[in-house]
Amino acid sequence: MRLILLALRNLTRNKRRTLLTALAVIFGATAIVILQGFVNGFIRNNVEATIQSKLGTLQVFRKGYLGADDPLKRSMAYDPALMARIKSVPGVTAVAPRINFDGMVSNGAESTMFMATAIDPAVEYEVCPLRKNRVAAGSKPLSVEQQGTALIGKTLADSLRAEKGATLVMQAAGPHASTNALDVEVSGFLPTVNIAESKRMATVRLGFAQDLLRMNGQVTEYAVAVSDMEQMNSTARRLQSALGDTYQVTTWEELDPATKARVSSLGYVLLFVAVVLFLLVATGIVNTMLMSVYERVREIGTMLALGVRRWQVTALFLLEALALGLGSSVFGVSIGYVVVKWLGYRGIPLRPPGGDLLWTYPNVDLRFLLIVVGFSVTGAVAAGLYPAYKASRLSPVDALRAT
Numbered sequence: 128m129r130l131i132l133l134a135l136r137n138l139t140r141n142k143r144r145t146l147l148t149a150l151a152v153i154f155g156a157t158a159i160v161i162l163q164g165f166v167n168g169f170i171r172n173n174v175e176a177t178i179q180s181k182l183g184t185l186q187v188f189r190k191g192y193l194g195a196d197d198p199l200k201r202s203m204a205y206d207p208a209l210m211a212r213i214k215s216v217p218g219v220t221a222v223a224p225r226i227n228f229d230g231m232v233s234n235g236a237e238s239t240m241f242m243a244t245a246i247d248p249a250v251e252y253e254v255c256p257l258r259k260n261r262v263a264a265g266s267k268p269l270s271v272e273q274q275g276t277a278l279i280g281k282t283l284a285d286s287l288r289a290e291k292g293a294t295l296v297m298q299a300a301g302p303h304a305s306t307n308a309l310d311v312e313v314s315g316f317l318p319t320v321n322i323a324e325s326k327r328m329a330t331v332r333l334g335f336a337q338d339l340l341r342m343n344g345q346v347t348e349y350a351v352a353v354s355d356m357e358q359m360n361s362t363a364r365r366l367q368s369a370l371g372d373t374y375q376v377t378t379w380e381e382l383d384p385a386t387k388a389r390v391s392s393l394g395y396v397l398l399f400v401a402v403v404l405f406l407l408v409a410t411g412i413v414n415t416m417l418m419s420v421y422e423r424v425r426e427i428g429t430m431l432a433l434g435v436r437r438w439q440v441t442a443l444f445l446l447e448a449l450a451l452g453l454g455s456s457v458f459g460v461s462i463g464y465v466v467v468k469w470l471g472y473r474g475i476p477l478r479p480p481g482g483d484l485l486w487t488y489p490n491v492d493l494r495f496l497l498i499v500v501g502f503s504v505t506g507a508v509a510a511g512l513y514p515a516y517k518a519s520r521l522s523p524v525d526a527l528r529a530t
Contacts (some may be wrong), residue, residue: 140419141418141419144415144418145415145451147411148411148412148414148415148451148455149451149454149455149458150455151407151408151411152408152411152412152451152452152455152456152459152503152507153455153456153458153459153462154459155404155405155407155408155459155503156455156456156458156459156460156463156499156500156503157459157460157462157463157466158400158404158463159397159400159401159404159463159499160459160460160462160463160464160466160467160491160495160496160499161463161466161467161489162397162400163397163467163491163495164463164466164467164470164471164489164490164491165487165489166393166394166396166397167489167490167491168471168475168487168488168489168490169393169487170390170393171487171488171490172487173386173389173390174386174390175257176257177379177383177386178255178356178379179255179256179257179258180255180257180258180260180261181255181258181261182255182350182379182382182383183223183254183255183350183351183352183379184351184352184353184356184359184378184379185219185350185351185352185353185359185362185363185366185376185377185378185379186348186349186350186351186376186377186378186379186382187213187348187349187351187366187370187374187375187376188201188203188347188348188374188375188377189201189202189203189373189374189375190372190373190374190375191375192347192348192375193375193377197302198227198347199228199301199302199340199342199347200302201347202226202302202342202345202346202347203345203346203347203374204344204345204346205224205344205345205346209349210222210224210349212369212370213349213351213366213369213370215369216362216365216366216369217362217365218353218354218355218358218361218362218365219351219352219353219354219362219366220253220352220353220354221250221253221254221351221352222250222254222349222350222351222352223246223247223250223251223253223254223255223349223350224247224250224333224346224348224349224350225244225245225246225247225251225333225346225347225348225349225350226244226245226333226336226337226340226342226345226346226347226348227242227243227244227245227347227348228242228243228245228299228336228340228347229241229242229243229299229327230243230297230298230299230300230339231297231298231299232279232283232287232295232296232297232298232311232329233287233295233296233298234287234288234289234293234295234296235296237286237287239283239286239287239326240327241279241283241297241327241328241329242327242328242329243277243297243328243329243330243331243336244328244329244330244331245330245331245332245333245335245336245337246258246269246330246331246332246333247332247333248268248269248270248273248332251350252268253352254350254351254352255350255352258330261317261318263281263315263316263317263318265291265315265316266278266291266314266315266316266317267314267315268315269314269330269331269332273314273332274332274334274335275309275310275311275312275332275335276311276312276313276314276331276332276335277295277297277311277312277313277314277329277330277331277335278313278314278315278316278317278329278330278331279295279313279316279317279328279329279330280316280317280324280325280326280327280328280329281316281317281318281325282322282325282326283325283326283327283328283329284313284316286326289313290313291313291314291315291316292312292313292314293312293313294310294311294312294313295310295311295312295313296308296309296310296311297309297310297311297329297331297339299339299340300340301339301340301341301342302340302342302345303341305341307339307340307341308339309335309338309339311331311335317329317330333346351366359378360378363376363377363378401502405502405506408503408506408507408510409506409507409509409510410510412448412451412452412506412507412510412511413510413511413513413514415451416444416447416448416510416511416514416515417513417514417517419444419447419514437520440515441515441516442515443515444511444514444515445508445511445512445515447511448507448508448510448511448514448515449504449507449508449511451507452503452504452506452507452508453500453503453504453507455503456499456500456503456504456507457500459499459503460496460499460500463491463496464491464496467489467490467491470488470489471488471489471490474487474488475487475488475489
């Protein structure tokens with residue numbers, strides 16, 4: 128206890144240097160927490176946009192569909208009994224049938240390619256709840272009542288000079304290589320997240336796609352929602368086991384490796400910044416403790432001459448480093464937590480190049496705060512090891528002779 132009190136008192140000897148070192152630790156801890164909050168917000172945006180507004184968590188295909196030259200030939204029956212089997216698997220909460228296809232769309236004078244997802248609004252929004260809101264301002268999601276209507280990318284609409292309510296012609300080849308064309312009304316627009324998608328994407332009713340492709344009673348996939356994202360892979364394995372080899376179960380990560388790579392890259396960026404800040408803070412603590420040793424050479428010599436053990440001198444300097452790291456990091460993460468909570472409450476507007484306005488909501492959990500404090504304290508103690516060792520190795524005679 129006396130060593131602890133002495134360590135705390137020693138930190139106040141040179142208030143300016145201690146304050147500057149503490150500020151460095153506070154800045155590092157605060158910056159890491161805020162950065163993690165932003166990373167969590169971006170990850171949540173990317174994952175939610177992929178899972179809840181586009182792919183679903185899991186997908187069920189007929190085996191051989193993925194990678195097929197003509198995937199429509201690997202379609203499967205729209206089977207309520209199969210949907211019931213899928214939904215009965217523990218961890219599965221909802222199932223929705225879809226058809227993914229491509230073709231040409233024309234305004235009568237100009238044509239361009241499109242890539243469409245055909246959905247059944249009656250069940251689709253249970254699997255992808257955000258799809259219901261994934262429309263541009265002034266547009267409404269597809270409803271059960273709408274038949275020959277489509278939501279198309281704003282960039283695709285602009286290329287065809289198609290306003291809301293315009294009639295376009297969609298042309299596509301079905302699994303039997305027969306080409307068909309049907310009129311479709313533009314009921315609204317999809318938001319522009321990136322230009323490449325907005326140039327091609329469209330969403331239509333499942334019944335419309337079945338008529339266009341002459342695929343009555345057929346679908347290309349079943350999108351699946353799960354109750355616990357952390358159990359996604361185990362749920363996928365259970366589902367694959369329940370369905371057998373006739374079908375292939377995939378996760379969103381397998382279908383969209385680009386999003387998974389973006390999520391991973393954000394983690395690497397955070398790790399790099401954390402390491403840089405850690406080294407800067409550790410350097411500051413080493414400098415502070417070494418300067419403290421040089422200034423207290425005579426005091427250390429007196430302590431050793433009076434019988435204080437060398438391990439006690441080491442412990443004293445380590446306690447000083449510990450107190451400095453602990454107090455500063457707790458203060459720093461507290462500031463970071465308050466800032467992240469405030470930004471998460473307000474939201475941060477972002478507009479990707481050429482895209483629509485998006486909002487991200489930073490967030491951070493308490494476990495991460497404890498990790499930051501733990502690493503900060505560990506780093507502070509590690510940074511104090513060399514100065515503490517140097518202090519304990521001083522010769523009492525030489526130390527007392529020092530001026």
